[in-house]
Amino acid sequence: MTIENASITADDIASHGLTEDEYQLALDILGGREPNMVELGIFSVMWSEHCSYKSSKKWLKTLPTEAPWVICGPGENAGVVDIGYGLAAIFKMESHNHPSFIEPFQGAATGVGGILRDVFTMGARPVANLNALRFGAIDHPKTKHLVAGVVGGIGSYGNCVGVPTVGGEVNFDPAYNGNILVNAMTVGLADQNRIFYSAASGPGNPVIYVGSKTGRDGIHGATMASAEFDEDTEEKRPTVQVGDPFTEKLLIEACLELMATDTIVAIQDMGAAGLTCSSFEMCSKGGTGIELDLDAVPIREEGMTPYEIMLSESQERMLMVLQPGKEHIAQAIFEKWELDFAIVGHVTDTGRMVLKKGGASVADMPIDPLAEASPEYDRPWVPTEKAEVVPSDSVKHGDWTESLKKLIGAPDLASRRWVWEQYDHMVMGDTVQRPGGDAAVVRIHGSERGLAITSDCTPRYVKADPFEGGKQAVAETFRNLTATGARPLAVTDNLNFGNPEKPPIMGQLVEAVKGIGAACTALDTPVVSGNVSLYNETDGQPILPTPTIGAIGIIDSLDNTATVAFKGDGDAVLLVGGPDDISGGWLGQSLYLRELHGVEMGAPPPVDLFQERKVGDAVRGLIQNGDIDTCHDVSDGGVAIALTEMALSGDIGVTIDIGADVSAPWLFGEDQGRYIITCIADRLTTVTSTFENEGILVRQIGTTGGDSISFTGDASIGLSTLRDFHEGWFPDYMAA
Amino acid sequence: MKSAVIVFPGSNCDRDIAVTLEKVTGQAPAMVWHRDSTLPEGLGLIAVPGGFSYGDYLRSGAMAANSPIIADVKKKAEAGVLTLGICNGFQVLTECGLLPGALIRNRDLKFVCRDVNLSVERTDTAFTGKYTGGQVIRIPVAHHDGNYFADNETLDRLESNGHVAFRYCNDNGKVADEANPNGSARNIAGVFNETRTVLGLMPHPERLADERLGGQDGVPMFESLLEQLS
């Protein structure tokens, strides 16, 4: 053994983010020997929050992950779900928060690249991208620059690789001033009998490296993603990686071409902590060992050390284990696509990771003990104090038309057209419902079936009550999928929180996970993949707890779907679901209180999961039967905003008649579990009785027609005015 | 109708155009790899698809225009084989000299993906015969570099010779600046070569040729070609 002792100092240990205890454990694992710098770096990234989930693991284990249609749950690169006809949907969401704050364009772009690789690594052709974005206050000096950069970066990458970006979210809140969130999701399709996993098996099998060359990009990205920001963060800037979507596109095509042959034993993309994480995880899963020759790794810069090669986060790279003797098949394909290809080592039966450079061993460490000793913390937590329910007469209500105008053009409700028109959302020729509705619908290529896809979270609810907020995030995805006629199948979660070492923040995480778990169980949408991003704090200021949920559903026939747009004049407009109180209206944590009264207070609206499921199933049944084709869930901004969105989308107005006076709580309250649907006169009886038979509240609240939103016997407001407010805000803000 | 689609590294609308060609003409096109040196014999149509050939690095279409297959594309196009360049394909055709002008960065520098209205400038060509005179069609654009540029002399010549194929316009067919998604000179969305056998356009007719996707206005272009060639 020629490993040199590096005499690790206390500083080295600290700068690698390891605690004293963790370092002691490392010494034990190495049999008392001191690690050298390469090995220390490997311990550091393998035990970082990002790779080990040490703060969240205990709670993630409580999530429901199984259902008869789940082919592969959390633990692989992405989740795999059976969607019938021998096909599988493979999907996941992942954060690229810290890099995007430091360099918004490249940070967001490489985030898209990373999540795409997670999905095509498993054998899927990516068919849709989504992005859930949270920015700071609109008047914060950095916000506009960050919005422009992030949207530009997501577009540049997704557009170039030719995967449509079909949906997402954008929110603004001062809590994200120092820590924006960029959560990217990819959905892919694969044949069920051609799904690829990452467990490296077969000692002697060749290990190959494909894609781009390795440079000094992003060394220590994984540890950075697990640290709180402070004033010197700007100093860490040179670690930013630049994305190369062109190479990614070639990599997708080359990998899929290779996957069509019988040559691959295991495959894993090089994401955070690059070669280290990928090789380590492949062996750990396969119960094998690995020997890598670092001289064989394609290198972009001269003089790279083993440490740099192992920890580089250069993008657009993959590691594979091939069947012996099949190297030439892979080589021919990668050469055709003009990508780097190298045999960098082989699988062993030693259970150790051995790295060689210049013939000498530069690292030699056991895999299982390191993986098993990966820390798992039961961090102390305190529950969030529950807020009071806000009575509906707690504020003085003004003219509803003024309130509506203001809300429909508010930063969190204004149209996101400025964003999604910068994304190619139609490439691949299967986008049936484009951005702007409840969920995007992508046709399954060559069929008459569709996938509905959405991402949702209402962070202000989660902050006020993490358990109810966690439930709500899942319930809203369920509703958005249902509103298109899709049957929800499964979700991916991206848990973005502050510093888990603080008990109140840990409490948010714990309670939100419990809420997500409860909702996923009740709605039968297991969690099949996910990602955790912690330490989103700057100078002690945490973000709003943001457990973003991405969800997919299946549409069995594209003949029977629904969209949010009103379709014709004279249709009955029905409000379905929700609590049985027409004059009520839940104001706590509503956008109405925040935007019109400048207060964020009270308990968020509770979610009745039993009712949620029942109402959703009934609505979906009617869509699938062809009884209705217009549906929108009621969420941010309440009934009035939902109606306005439906009217603007169809360019048809509505007259509201509820046999009572206009009331702001009724219009703008955010009670959960509700939908607005329309139906033609002929079907009214069928439709209403369907709900009544199930004991679901249904009430006709108006009739479509005209070119305004009006209230019988009261004021009205023209669609063109509302459209100006709704469409105007984003472009005006970005141009100012 | 026998057709071919050229595939460059980074093409990403190659499948989309192939699907539409097969749907409308009943025959799947040959997919031709950029490194091949000759096209199949007996072609009626060469399609150069959209996408980001070579990542659009350096200049959109520049590297693809130097691909081995382009020599044969030029030869066949010059011999009269109908040639259609869509989006990146249009950029490639200008870069390799089959069409005049150049496509530069959009006026507001942003990528733009949305439906636009086009006025069909003439219907007596192999590509547009199935449209009606003065028709306004709705077709999506999706590009970053779609701002058509040529010097005034060239533009005048294009116009006086009837080489403008499509212009960006309002719902009612009015060619106006607010209907111009990218700043193209004289709202030009597509141009013909001298013999009107080569067409390049930024909008994607193959993307609205399916009622499921919200429109069929792209279909007549492919039906025109089919009629012309059968």
Next chain:
Amino acid sequence: MAKATVHVTLKNGVLDPQGKAIQHALETLGFSGINGVRQGKYIELDLAETDSEKTQSAVTDMCEKLLANTVIETYRIEVSE
């Protein structure tokens, strides 16, 4: 080993959306007295050839064939050791 640098700039009269946008953005940032901004490309090549005349002619060839679109752009080459 020779190093060649190439400046590719837009011909006079060719619209330069990037230059215009930069000018506008600079003005928004409060800079004044900007009469015009043009943006071009700057390409550095590391070449094995040592003869500077041969380098010059090879790079000219590269510009004509690929680096510049002479419909809208002009180029300027400098060769150094």
Next chain:
Amino acid sequence: MAKATVHVTLKNGVLDPQGKAIQHALETLGFSGINGVRQGKYIELDLAETDSEKTQSAVTDMCEKLLANTVIETYRIEVSE
């Protein structure tokens, strides 16, 4: 009237996908002996200011604020009459 030119180039070690692709394309065209290609931006500014020191400092300010992305790029300024 001063003219300032700015060269914006990627920092050492930062991946340059464009440069990489250009090198590759040149090789495909048959050029050999290319050890490396890097692509940067070249910006020309026409300024009303005549004092060259003031110009220099204004342009530095422009680079820091807008023209260069100092996270991954460096810049070089030249001022002439």
